[in-house]
Amino acid sequence: MSNVMEIIRSFSKTCPCGVKHETTVGDVRIASGLVNSVGAILRENSFSDNILLVADKDTLKASEGIVESLKGFNISYKIYDEIRVAEMKHVDELEKMIKDKDISVLSVGTGSVNDPCRLACARADKKLAIFATAPSMDGFASYSSPIVDNGFKASYPAKSPEVIIGDTKILANSPTYLKSAGFGDMIAKYVALIDWQISHLLIGEYYCERVAKLTRDALDTLVEMADKVTVNDEETAGKIFESLLMTGIGMSFTQNSRPASGCEHIISHLLECVELRDGIIPNFHGEDIGVCTLEMLKLYGELAKREGITAKRENIDWEDVYSFYGEMADDVRKLNNPTITDKVDPVALEENWQKIRDIINSVPSYEECKAAMIKAGCKITVSDIGKDEKLFSDCVKYSPYMRYRLTLLRLLTMIEM
Ligand SMILES: [Zn+2]
C-alpha cells in the first residue's frame, strides 16, 4: 500500500474540524516498472473489460508497454496529436464515446489529457484510472477539471479517478521542464496556506488544520529535495509525484481548492484568460504559477515588515475594474455584488495585524523559495515566462475580483499604503 493510501485511510474518521473528509480515490500505486501491471491493477479494481485508452502521441510513447499490459481487454483508443489546452469539445467527444456503454477509461498523461477525461467520466458515470507520465502539476487526484469553453477557462466539478498509477521510471524520465513546473505548482501552496488562514481569521471561512498540515508537510518534503528535481532519479520523481497527489487529495478532502491555491493561482488564471483571448497558447501551468508565487511572497514579505497598519473601508473604482475585464465584465460584476471584503471589518483587520504577520512569517521567505526554485530549474522572473510587465502587474491588480474569495492580495485596498 502506498503512503498516500495510508494517509487517505487515516482521514476516514470524522476530523476535529467537524467534516468527514472523503475522496473517491481508492487505489494509488507508485513504483518502478508499473507500466507492465496496469491491466492487472485495473482488474483488481473491477474495471470493465472494455477500456477506452486516452492519450496524446507523446504520453503514449512515454508509456511503452502499457498496451501489452492490457492483454485480454477490448481496447478502444482516443489518441490526440497534441493536447495543450483541454477544451469542452474534447469532453463532449469523449462523453459520446463512453455514454450508455459498459466501458471504463484509462487516461495516460498529465493535466490536459486527464482533465477532459475526469469531466466526461463524471457525466457518463464511468470508472477512471490515471496513468501519470510526468510529475508536472497537482491535479491528478483532483475532483475538478479546468476546461476552456468558448475561449473562457473555468473549473468544472468532475470526479477524482478511482485509480492513480505512477511508474517512477517513466516519471523520472519525463522532460525536465515538466518536473520543474510541478515544483512551481507545489511552491504556490505556501501562499495558498497564508491566504486560507487569513480568511479563516478575518471572516471565519472554514479551515482544517489537519488538511493544511497535510499540504504543508508534502511541500516541505519537496522543498528539501529541490536540488534533485531535475535529475533523472526514480526515488525523487516518486516523492515529487506523491507530494503532488497529497495536495490534490487535500483539495478533495475540503471540496475546494483552498489547500492548494491562493492569490497566485488567480493571477495566473487571469493571465491565461487574456492569452486565450489573444490566441496565445499558455505556458505549462506550474511555470506561470511559480513566478506568480514568487511575486506574491515578495509582496507578502514586504507587508509583514510593517509593525502596524491603518485600515479603512475600501473605495474601488468599479468602472475601471469592469473596463479592464471587457467581455468578462458581466461575470466579474456578479462576483462582486456583494464583494468579499464587505465581510471584513477594518478594525478587526488592524487588531489582527500581528497575527497576520505571524501567518506570513510561518512560511519560508521569498529569498528561500527563490533559491529552492533556482535549484529545481524553475523559471523565476516575469520575463522568463514571456509575459509583458505591464500586463503582469495589471493581472496582479485586477485578478482578486475574479473570485468571491478573500486573499491578502484582495485586502490591499483596505490598507493605507
Ligand atoms: Zn478536517
Ligand SMILES: [Zn+2]
Ligand atoms: Zn496549480
